[in-house]
Amino acid sequence: MKSVQEEIREKAAQLLAEGKADLVIGFEEGSLPMRATPCFVTDPDDAQQLVWNSYCLNNLAVYLPVCFARDRRLKEQPPPPKVAIVLKGCDARSAVGLVKEQQVPRENLIIVAAPCEGMLDATIAQRLIGTNEIISADEHDGTVTVKDDMGKEMKFDRKELLAEACRFCTHRTAPISDITIGEPPQSDGPLASDERFEKFSQKSTSERWEQFCREISKCVLCHACRSACPNCYCKVCFADRTRPDWTGSGYDLRDVIAYHLGRIFHQAGRCVDCGACVRACPMGVDLRTFTYKLVTDAEELFDHVAGLDLEQAPPLRVFDPNDSDNFITEPE
Amino acid sequence: MAEANGKDWSPKIVAFLCNWCSYAGADLAGVSRMQYAPNIRIIRVPCSGRINPLLIVSALHKGADGVLVSGCHPGDCHYISGNYVARRKFSMLKNFLEHVGISPERVQFSWVSAAEGARFAALVQKVVEDVKNIGPTKMPTVAVK
Numbered sequence: 001m002k003s004v005q006e007e008i009r010e011k012a013a014q015l016l017a018e019g020k021a022d023l024v025i026g027f028e029e030g031s032l033p034m035r036a037t038p039c040f041v042t043d044p045d046d047a048q049q050l051v052w053n054s055y056c057l058n059n060l061a062v063y064l065p066v067c068f069a070r071d072r073r074l075k076e077q078p079p080p081p082k083v084a085i086v087l088k089g090c091d092a093r094s095a096v097g098l099v100k101e102q103q104v105p106r107e108n109l110i111i112v113a114a115p116c117e118g119m120l121d122a123t124i125a126q127r128l129i130g131t132n133e134i135i136s137a138d139e140h141d142g143t144v145t146v147k148d149d150m151g152k153e154m155k156f157d158r159k160e161l162l163a164e165a166c167r168f169c170t171h172r173t174a175p176i177s178d179i180t181i182g183e184p185p186q187s188d189g190p191l192a193s194d195e196r197f198e199k200f201s202q203k204s205t206s207e208r209w210e211q212f213c214r215e216i217s218k219c220v221l222c223h224a225c226r227s228a229c230p231n232c233y234c235k236v237c238f239a240d241r242t243r244p245d246w247t248g249s250g251y252d253l254r255d256v257i258a259y260h261l262g263r264i265f266h267q268a269g270r271c272v273d274c275g276a277c278v279r280a281c282p283m284g285v286d287l288r289t290f291t292y293k294l295v296t297d298a299e300e301l302f303d304h305v306a307g308l309d310l311e312q313a314p315p316l317r318v319f320d321p322n323d324s325d326n327f328i329t330e331p332e
Numbered sequence: 333m334a335e336a337n338g339k340d341w342s343p344k345i346v347a348f349l350c351n352w353c354s355y356a357g358a359d360l361a362g363v364s365r366m367q368y369a370p371n372i373r374i375i376r377v378p379c380s381g382r383i384n385p386l387l388i389v390s391a392l393h394k395g396a397d398g399v400l401v402s403g404c405h406p407g408d409c410h411y412i413s414g415n416y417v418a419r420r421k422f423s424m425l426k427n428f429l430e431h432v433g434i435s436p437e438r439v440q441f442s443w444v445s446a447a448e449g450a451r452f453a454a455l456v457q458k459v460v461e462d463v464k465n466i467g468p469t470k471m472p473t474v475a476v477k
Contacts, residue, residue, distance in 0.1 A: 201431070209433025210476070217475035238386055246386050248393065254471040258393035261432070262386050268424045293431040297424050316424070319416035321406065327426045329440040331454035 004115060004182040005052040008086055011112060011179055013047035021084035021110055023067065025060050026050040034122035034137045034146075038063065052086070054120045054139055057163055058228075059276040060085055061094035065103040065233035084110035088119070089185075090165070090274035092174030093307025094230040097270055100314060103233055113177030117185050118158075118166030120144065121279070125161050129154060159191065164288065165275025167192045175308045200289050212257075212290065218283040219256050225287060226263060228280035231270045238262055264291050269298040269315040272307045343397035343463040347372040347456070348387065350380045350415075353404035353445045360449030368453040369460040372400065379403065381414030385425045388439060393471065398438050398463035402455070405443040415443070437462035438469065 002010075008026060015021040028039035028049045036055045040063075041047055067083050087095060092111055098104045125134060125146055132148035139145075142158045159167075172185040200208065223239070226232045238246045239259045246262060248255035264287070273295050277287050298304045301324065302315040349355040355376045361368065377383060380403025388399050401422065403415040422441045430436045440459050444452045 205430070205433050205435050207433070208431065209470075212432040213472050213476040217472075217477070244390070246390050246393075252473050253475055254393055254473055257471065258389055261389045261429075265385050265389070265425060265428055268421075268428070290428075290432055293428055294424065297427050301423055301427075302420065316417070316420050319413060319420055321416060323416070323419055324423065325406070325419070327423050327436075327441060329442045329455065329458065331442070331451055331458050 003052075005050070007181045008052050008112065008114065009047045009050050011181065012041060012050055012084065012086075013044040015084050015110065016041065016044040016047065020082065022081040024050070024084045024086075024112075025063055026086040026112075027052065027056045027058075027060075030055065032122070033134050034120065034125060050086070052114055054117075054144075054158075055122065056086075056088070056114075057119045057121065057279060059091045059094055059230055059274045060087060061091045061098060061230040062228060062276065064095060064098055064109070064230065068104050068108070080105055080108050082108050082110065084112055084179075086112045086114050087174055087177075088114060088116040089172040089174050090169065090272050091230075092176065093171065093272040094274060096175060096307040096310055097272065097314075098230060098233075099310060101270075106310070110179065111174065111177045112179045112181060113174035115182035115185050116166075116172050118162045118169060118172070118191065120158065120161040121163035123279075124163070125156065128156065128160070162191065163275060164278065165273060168194050168273070171305075171308070176310060194292070196286075197289055197292050201293075213253070215286050215289075216257050216260050217253060218285050219260065219281075220283055221251060221256060221259065222282060224280040224282060225277035225285075228276040229267070230274075230276070231267055232263070238266075260287075260290075264294070267291055268294045269302070269304060270306055271295050341468060343371050343460060343468065344395065345372045345398040345400055345459060345463060346391040346396045347374045347400040347402065348377050348380075348383050349374055349444075350382075350403040350410075351376055351378050352410035353408065353443075354380075354402035354452065356446035357402075357444040357448050357452040360446065361452045362449075364449045366449055366453040368456040371460045371463075372456055379409065379411050379414035380418040381409075381411065383418060383421075385421060388425065392434070392438070392469055395469070395471075397469050398440070398459060400440050400442070400456070400459050402442045402444045402452075405445055408445060435466045437466050 012024040024041040026039050027036040029051050030037040034055050038058055068080050070077055099106045129148055132150050135147050135149050137146045144156045146154050168190045247258040271291050271294050298315050304315040391399050409415045429439055442455050
């Protein structure tokens with residue numbers, strides 16, 4: 001049987017050679033161990049660069065809106081490219097969201113669904129290993145052997161190194177795909193319960209505000225969370241606008257709070273909980289505790305799980321006359 | 333912000349009112365000479381559906397102690413469905429703000445028709461009382477450790 005990686009390379013080369021795709025977006029070997037880096041292939045010969053392993057963490061759907069962006073300076077737009085993209089379950093849900101929001105024409109998109117059993121996060125391994133540098137990592141039957149530069153070897157259960165979002169993942173299988181590679185994943189459903197979110201939700205209002213402010217205090221406004229998120233494709237972000245000046249333009253904590261409230265709420269009904277924002281954050285802000293509220297709310301209030309169905313309208317675009325009125329203030 | 337801590341602090345509340353119902357309701361309360369607390373600053377908007385959640389976040393960011401949003405009753409929207417769409421947005425926003433620790437009393441939503449001057453006066457009275465009870469917005473300006 002062919003490995004998933006070989007199959008991806010073969011399909012990518014075939015798509016490019018036959019002219020069915022102009023561009024293949026996938027992963028290539030990263031420059032550090034336990035890392036894979038996004039890779040853009042336009043030549044069938046280069047398809048050999050593509051890899052598929054346990055470190056393909058990034059949500060590649062983030063590159064899709066750019067591929068199809070219109071150039072306003074041109075009077076006549078060139079025809080949109082045909083893009084094939086290797087996606088995990090969560091990334092494919094992001095792609096579905098982008099198609100629904102008309103950022104990506106479905107007919108120009110070839111979704112290559114790759115099997116995902118949860119990706120491993122190098123930063124977790126690094127934390128467990130300490131200050132030594134990781135020089136190699138091998139995975140065998142659910143055990144990861146990590147070697148460091150002092151010659152020490154450590155064995156971890158795969159589950160220990162799972163990225164946070166993958167631990168709570170509920171949809172490992174891509175909801176739509178044009179080409180499916182490998183066997184569908186064995187487990188579909190969260191591997192762990194989300195205790196941190198539960199614990200936060202049960203705190204009092206003032207405690208939650210305090211914790212929120214404490215988390216946001218770490219932020220240095222690098223906007224990496226925004227760059228990593230496939231949903232953040234606005235041409236001009238509200239946070240960059242000066243008229244109106246939504247968030248203030250300083251490093252005042254008030255301004256940072258306003259940015260995060262705006263950015264997070266912008267994901268209402270759209271967030272697929274892929275964890276890209278959390279992993280992109282250089283300061284380790286626990287964004288998921290706040291964004292996840294929108295995921296649970298969309299499901300509880302409107303029975304909507306983002307990115308599963310191309311036909312289902314985004315929950316905030318439509319309405320039902322019988323929607324709940326229970327949050328409305330009655331004067332008496 | 334000395335007054336914010338003193339006894340004579342009184343809240344500043346931004347009220348977004350839709351042009352067709354709630355603003356007319358507020359007008360009716362005025363011409364009927366109904367008494368209500370003077371703490372609200374009314375901003376007239378075309379429809380409750382016009383209200384971007386960022387407007388509410390921005391009001392709090394720029395120092396409002398409370399935000400009141402009011403539109404036509406469901407089914408009565410001048411633009412047919414603006415308030416239905418707004419309702420979905422607001423229900424998620426209210427839950428989200430509460431989740432991060434902004435008291436639900438601080439951001440309130442209601443429906444007031446053009447004929448409900450008394451309801452408007454009572455609503456403002458209630459919102460002002462609520463915000464007085466929870467005190468001023470505490471937006472930290474320096475990092476919290």
